[in-house]
Amino acid sequence: MKLVVTGSLGNISQPLTEILVTLEHEVTVISSDVKKQTAIEALGASAAIGSIADVDFLTAAFQGADAVYAMIPLSFTEPDLGKYLRRIAKNYVQALNTTKVKRVVVMSGWVADLIKSENLENEFNSLEASVTFMRPGSFYTNFYQHVDMIKGRGLMGKLLTLRYSGFWALLTGKTGLLMGNCGGDDRIIFVSPKDIAVAVAEELVLMTEQSTIRYVGSEELTCNEAARIIGTAVGKPWLKWVLLSDKAMLQGLKMAKVPEKLAETLVEMQAAMHSGKPLENFHRNHPKMGNVKLTNFAQEFARVYHQN
Ligand SMILES: NC(=O)c1ccc[n+]([C@@H]2O[C@H](COP(=O)([O-])OP(=O)(O)OC[C@H]3O[C@@H](n4cnc5c(N)ncnc54)[C@H](OP(=O)(O)O)[C@@H]3O)[C@@H](O)[C@H]2O)c1
Structure with a gap:
């Protein structure tokens, strides 16, 4: 194909x-970088x-x-994340309808239908193809964005570690933590x-008339269990994932100079995860878990962590 x-x-x-x-399909990959x-x-x-x-390129x-x-x-x-998503989704829909592509797999997320500010999936309503919306959970690769926090590096990392772990961190030098308004x-x-890629590959070649939603996951854990696995791999088995209020998270993102609307959307996404509703939706759909467990990813993570 x-x-x-x-x-x-x-x-x-x-x-x-x-x-x-490997399956001998003729594949074209789009990149913005020559x-x-x-x-x-x-x-x-x-x-x-x-x-x-x-849109002409697409x-x-x-x-x-x-x-x-x-x-x-x-x-x-x-x-404004919502505006940006709508703009790009519109381009996709226009290019896909013009070229009469019959099958489309759209990357969405497990909180997509719970976010008031933008439901990306709605933007694909006018697509004439059969579409599958992929709704994966939280990517393991997100941990790469938190290397500095885990190292307790930079003023933000140090101040926040002290604020949330108190004198204990100062006395023992056991700096570093993870945090969010979903956590603990x-x-x-x-x-x-990699498990998402397997699921997308299965969906792409399905020549179905139906439009569907597919949840994808590899492992269910509490945030603190995940922090312990990642922490153990990098020699910080005490690593914690501190749960912040929505307000504190918003303040933190503003301090980190994240644009206001974007910060509000990120807080809304995590608040949805904290509510437990995406987890209920996930289980209601009975998806089969993928093969790659967090302990496997933690080895990859540790290599990158120690090079940084
Ligand atoms: N992180 C999560 O927990 C999570 C959860 C649920 C859903 N999602 C969704 O998953 C998706 C992220 O997937 P991913 O991690 O595989 O992506 P990724 O690793 O961030 O890669 C995206 C690539 O897109 C290319 N790109 C950027 N701007 C472009 C442009 N204007 N035109 C063409 N290509 C462009 C870039 O490569 P080049 O520089 O080569 O162009 C970039 O490396 C997002 O849609 C996100 O919303 C994420």
Whole structure:
């Protein structure tokens, strides 16, 4: 089949491309960075270099495709996440309808239907193809964004460690923690992007008329259990994931200079996870858990952590 993968050599798209090429599909990978062309071709795929913000480029890239994996990269520089998601989703819908692609797999998330400010899935309502919305839990790879906090590095990391762990951290030098307005003993579905890639590959080649939703997870853990696994792998078995109030989280994001609207959306997402509703929805759908457990990822994480 002729398949188009957006998301370049990202967490999901690289393993997804590897799977699809192994299955002998003709794969085109979209990247905005010409420097990725050689690496994409080395996987046995073709590269289409351009931006998903450019509807004419997307239309040309989707021409003749049997199925498309459509993802919208999270942007931490866009001041209004909702506006940005709607803009890019509109481009996808226009390009996919123009090229009459019959099958589309859209990357969504397990809180998508619980977020008031933007439900990305609604933006794909006018798609003429059969669509599957992927609703994965929280990616293991998110831990990479917290290396500095785990190291207790930088003023923010040090101040927050002292604020939440008190003199104990100061006396023992056991710095570092994780935090969020979802945390502590909240139960979360964690997921490996490699397991998501397996699920997306299965969905892309399904020639169904029906539109569906697919939840994806690798392991269910409390946030503190996850912190202990990650902490143990990097020599900090005491690592904790502190639960903050929504207000404290919003303040923290503002201190970190995250644009206001974006910060509000991030807090809303975590508040939804803290409520336990995404977990209920996940279990109601009975998805099979993927193979990659957090202890497996923790080994990869430890290598990156020690290089930083
Ligand atoms: N993190 C989570 O816990 C979580 C949970 C649920 C859902 N999700 C969703 O999962 C998705 C992230 O997937 P991922 O981790 O595989 O992505 P990723 O690793 O962040 O990779 C995305 C890639 O997209 C490419 N890109 C960026 N801007 C582009 C543009 N304008 N045009 C074309 N390509 C562009 C970039 O590569 P180039 O530089 O090569 O262009 C980038 O590496 C998002 O949609 C997110 O909302 C995440």
